[in-house]
Amino acid sequence: MCLAIPVRVVAKPNESTALIDLDGVQKEISLELLDGVEVGDYVILHVGYALARLDPDEAERTLALFAVAA
Amino acid sequence: MKYIDEFRNGALAKGLAHAIAYEADTARSYNFMEFCGGHTHAISRYGIADLLPANLKMIHGPGCPVCVLPIGRIDLAIRLALEHQVILCTYGDCLRIPASNGLSLLKAKARGGDVRMIYSAADALQLARAHPERDVVFFAIGFETTTPPTAVVLRDAAREGVKNFSVVCNHVLTPSAIMNILESPHVRTLGTVPIDGFVGPAHVSTVIGSRPYEFFAEEYRKPVVIAGFEPLDVMQAILMLVRQVNDGRAEVENEFTRAVTREGNLKAQALVSEVFELRRTFEWRGLGEVPYSALKIRRKFGAHDAETRFGLAYTSVADNKACECGAILRGVKEPRDCKIFGTVCTPESPVGSCMVSSEGACAAYYSYGRFRDVAVRAA
Numbered sequence: 309m310c311l312a313i314p315v316r317v318v319a320k321p322n323e324s325t326a327l328i329d330l331d332g333v334q335k336e337i338s339l340e341l342l343d344g345v346e347v348g349d350y351v352i353l354h355v356g357y358a359l360a361r362l363d364p365d366e367a368e369r370t371l372a373l374f375a376v377a378a
Numbered sequence: 379m380k381y382i383d384e385f386r387n388g389a390l391a392k393g394l395a396h397a398i399a400y401e402a403d404t405a406r407s408y409n410f411m412e413f414c415g416g417h418t419h420a421i422s423r424y425g426i427a428d429l430l431p432a433n434l435k436m437i438h439g440p441g442c443p444v445c446v447l448p449i450g451r452i453d454l455a456i457r458l459a460l461e462h463q464v465i466l467c468t469y470g471d472c473l474r475i476p477a478s479n480g481l482s483l484l485k486a487k488a489r490g491g492d493v494r495m496i497y498s499a500a501d502a503l504q505l506a507r508a509h510p511e512r513d514v515v516f517f518a519i520g521f522e523t524t525t526p527p528t529a530v531v532l533r534d535a536a537r538e539g540v541k542n543f544s545v546v547c548n549h550v551l552t553p554s555a556i557m558n559i560l561e562s563p564h565v566r567t568l569g570t571v572p573i574d575g576f577v578g579p580a581h582v583s584t585v586i587g588s589r590p591y592e593f594f595a596e597e598y599r600k601p602v603v604i605a606g607f608e609p610l611d612v613m614q615a616i617l618m619l620v621r622q623v624n625d626g627r628a629e630v631e632n633e634f635t636r637a638v639t640r641e642g643n644l645k646a647q648a649l650v651s652e653v654f655e656l657r658r659t660f661e662w663r664g665l666g667e668v669p670y671s672a673l674k675i676r677r678k679f680g681a682h683d684a685e686t687r688f689g690l691a692y693t694s695v696a697d698n699k700a701c702e703c704g705a706i707l708r709g710v711k712e713p714r715d716c717k718i719f720g721t722v723c724t725p726e727s728p729v730g731s732c733m734v735s736s737e738g739a740c741a742a743y744y745s746y747g748r749f750r751d752v753a754v755r756a757a
Contacts, residue, residue: 309415309416309442309443309444309469309471309519309520309521309523309524309735309737310414310415310416310441310520310521310523310524310579310580310581310582311416311581311607312523312580312581312584313382314379314380314381314382316380330379331379338498338500338527338530340530341526341527341530341643341645341646341649342643342645342646343645350380350381352581352584352637354523354524354527354581355469355497355498355499355524355527356497356498356499356500356501356527357498357500357526357527357530359523359526359581359584359585359643359646360584360585360637360638360643361637362381362636362637363635363636363637364636366635366636367381367384367636369635370606370611370614370633370634370635370636371384371385373614374387374390374393374394374610374614375390375393377393377394377397377614377617
């Protein structure tokens with residue numbers, strides 16, 4: 309139910325809407341719940357709304373943690 | 379896909395499995411509850427349970443909104459569709475939940491009810507705009523992840539004066555449910571459900587942040603590690619929990635730093651508190667009545683509250699007697715302990731709610747794990 313996926317913002321038709329791309333599938337989503345989203349950002353998408361911005365540096369850090377343990 | 383595939387890497391999973399087995403103390407046992415259905419699904423789907431040492435057990439928690447929704451609430455939705463003849467919109471997960479009199483929303487649709495599956499809360503409001511002559515009701519369920527979108531459409535409906543749009547609010551709160559489990563006799567006094575720590579929600583926490591869990595770590599001395607929903611995230615979180623237990627620490631740690639901050643999404647939180655207020659009590663399947671564990675629509679938006687608008691009165695309905703969903707949701711029993719699991723109750727024809735959603739403990743176990751305990755015999 310809380311299923312959400314990281315998607316890339318490819319365009320911003322207006323301040324409260326983003327066009328996103330997920331492996332070639334494009335869809336318009338709402339930015340009503342998240343300020344300051346820019347084209348090129350990855351956001352967490354849930355039921356048509358961006359809920360959080362994905363931090364690429366933190367993602368790299370987490371991946372590095374896995375590698376340390378392994 | 380970026381930010382998904384890297385977090386499913388098999389070689390790294392093997393390494394993490396080794397690290398967990400190496401660091402887990404063989405002289406003791408570890409019992410961790412993953413609160414979320416999303417984690418339950420990941421653990422089953424990717425076979426994580428098979429990668430863990432024998433003395434480390436994952437207990438499935440009640441964090442699946444479909445599974446904890448009591449029959450009486452679905453009855454309300456069915457009544458709206460069949461008696462009040464509204465256009466009843468809801469997320470796909472809700473359609474097959476078994477309700478009273480052998481009905482479900484899907485069967486109500488077969489009987490002529492106008493039941494529509496939607497992808498987004500915004501689709502429900504759009505339907506109302508497109509059908510001004512009909513009453514359109516959005517049957518909203520979900521934890522803190524799904525609540526903010528419902529708040530957006532309620533605010534927009536009020537702003538635009540979409541008079542034919544209303545919502546049945548079933549939104550529930552994660553911290554209240556965790557508190558209820560920690561206070562339950564199984565955990566507190568009987569010790570039949572030993573919990574050494576929690577894998578904390580991924581997407582719920584993007585909204586509420588990591589701060590609300592600090593209370594559990596301090597007050598109940600239970601470690602919490604917030605984790606993403608990908609398999610490597612779950613394994614890393616388990617490793618972090620093992621380390622906390624070994625060190626005698628009880629802290630809130632965040633494995634899902636790429637999307638979760640301590641404060642969470644303040645804009646979403648503000649909107650939710652503008653539109654909703656706490657319900658004094660709400661019935662959960664498995665947990666019973668839990669005080670201050672759910673939200674209702676504020677009076678300011680009362681014109682869009684379907685419960686007052688249609689005079690809906692909630693009646694509690696007992697679960698099917700053979701169904702063990704209640705005990706499974708509290709972590710007291712496992713799916714295979716249920717007599718009707720996999721025989722009478724299957725994902726195609728579910729008796730209990732834990733078999734309906736793919737995140738439910740029973741459905742996850744049925745789809746990915748039901749042959750795990752069957753001995754293989756060569757012919």
